Amino acid sequence: MDLSSPERLPLANLPTPLERLERTGSDLGIELWIKRDDLTGSALSGNKVRKLEFLVADALAKSADTLVTCGAVTSNHARATAVAAARAGLRSHLVLRGEEPALPDGNLLLDRLVGAEVTFITPDQWPEREAIMDRVVADLGAQGRFGYAIPEGGSNAIGACGYAAAVGELLAQAGDLRLRVRRIVHATGSGGTTAGLALGCAASGRTDIDVLGVAVCDDAAYFDRVIDAILDDAVDRGFVQPEIRAESHWTIVEGYKGEGYARTTSAEMRAHAELARREGVIVDPVYSGKAFAGLVAEARKGTWDDGATVFLHTGGIFGLFSFAEAIQALG
Numbered sequence: 001m002d003l004s005s006p007e008r009l010p011l012a013n014l015p016t017p018l019e020r021l022e023r024t025g026s027d028l029g030i031e032l033w034i035k036r037d038d039l040t041g042s043a044l045s046g047n048k049v050r051k052l053e054f055l056v057a058d059a060l061a062k063s064a065d066t067l068v069t070c071g072a073v074t075s076n077h078a079r080a081t082a083v084a085a086a087r088a089g090l091r092s093h094l095v096l097r098g099e100e101p102a103l104p105d106g107n108l109l110l111d112r113l114v115g116a117e118v119t120f121i122t123p124d125q126w127p128e129r130e131a132i133m134d135r136v137v138a139d140l141g142a143q144g145r146f147g148y149a150i151p152e153g154g155s156n157a158i159g160a161c162g163y164a165a166a167v168g169e170l171l172a173q174a175g176d177l178r179l180r181v182r183r184i185v186h187a188t189g190s191g192g193t194t195a196g197l198a199l200g201c202a203a204s205g206r207t208d209i210d211v212l213g214v215a216v217c218d219d220a221a222y223f224d225r226v227i228d229a230i231l232d233d234a235v236d237r238g239f240v241q242p243e244i245r246a247e248s249h250w251t252i253v254e255g256y257k258g259e260g261y262a263r264t265t266s267a268e269m270r271a272h273a274e275l276a277r278r279e280g281v282i283v284d285p286v287y288s289g290k291a292f293a294g295l296v297a298e299a300r301k302g303t304w305d306d307g308a309t310v311f312l313h314t315g316g317i318f319g320l321f322s323f324a325e326a327i328q329a330l331g
């Protein structure tokens with residue numbers, strides 16, 4: 001792979017398994033595989049860990065002592081950042097959108113457990129999140145500390161290197177299995193995973209692979225802008241040559257947000273339960289569940305040509321605990 005990525009701190013359990021989803025694949029009439037990035041770790045699970053390997057290494061290189069990031073109260077990225085900080089001997093400060101619950105659960109419980117400092121902000125303040133994080137970094141500076149700000153979802157050129165590198169890992173596994181990867185389907189929430197995958201495929205000379213990011217919020221026009229900016233930044237920082245960037249391609253798949261970001265319906269929950277019961281694969285309703293629903297519906301259109309479809313399971317299990325009532329209602 002022709003990519004000069006920055007320093008990397010090993011945090012994830014790699015390589016994650018690549019497994020066949022025989023029953024679901026044969027129902028859909030496709031060769032279906034799952035890349036288990038939900039198994040990158042236990043508390044440090046999910047796609048964010050691959051990004052954090054590069055982001056935390058950069059923070060350490062800059063002698064930061066605190067990771068500062070943002071997300072929803074239920075954010076997987078914020079939790080992964082807080083746990084990664086603890087693993088690296090750093091502190092963390094999270095700017096979280098939403099109200100502080102009387103009793104934390106899921107990701108917030110883990111944030112608290114690993115000692116993250118938290119600033120809660122309202123949805124109205126969310127558009128100002130970058131400025132709020134800058135203020136947190138300035139306040140830390142005034143106390144003699146050094147904060148390192150990580151954008152929403154860890155989605156910048158440094159974080160995207162995690163998924164550019166993941167493509168090399170996937171292709172090596174596919175080579176061993178004599179598998180021709182034709183498409184990679186995954187959830188897109190802040191764009192970094194899609195950007196990294198697109199870059200990694202181009203850098204590996206595999207522009208025949210379709211990188212299909214299922215939008216779980218916003219829309220294709222928004223994500224195309226975000227991903228373009230991440231890739232431009234990767235060129236500016238010298239991680240990748242302009243020719244590779246020019247060959248990087250992806251498609252944002254719309255139509256599977258359902259009732260909106262972090263909202264679910266009983267039909268969606270039933271589909272997640274069916275997958276869990278049939279394959280032993282647990283998806284979350286906010287990200288991986290919507291991406292999997294998108295994969296199933298797109299495959300059923302019958303327009304996908306031969307070759308393996310890889311579902312990249314990006315994790316999110318702790319988010320599932322906020323949906324206990326909906327799961328209980330399934331019986």
Ligand SMILES: Cc1ncc(COP(=O)(O)O)c(C=O)c1O
Nearest residue numbers: 076153189190191193287314316
């Ligand atoms: C479990 C999970 N899957 C997928 C995503 C989307 O990845 P990205 O933010 O890189 O688009 C996120 C975060 O947004 C996530 O937490």
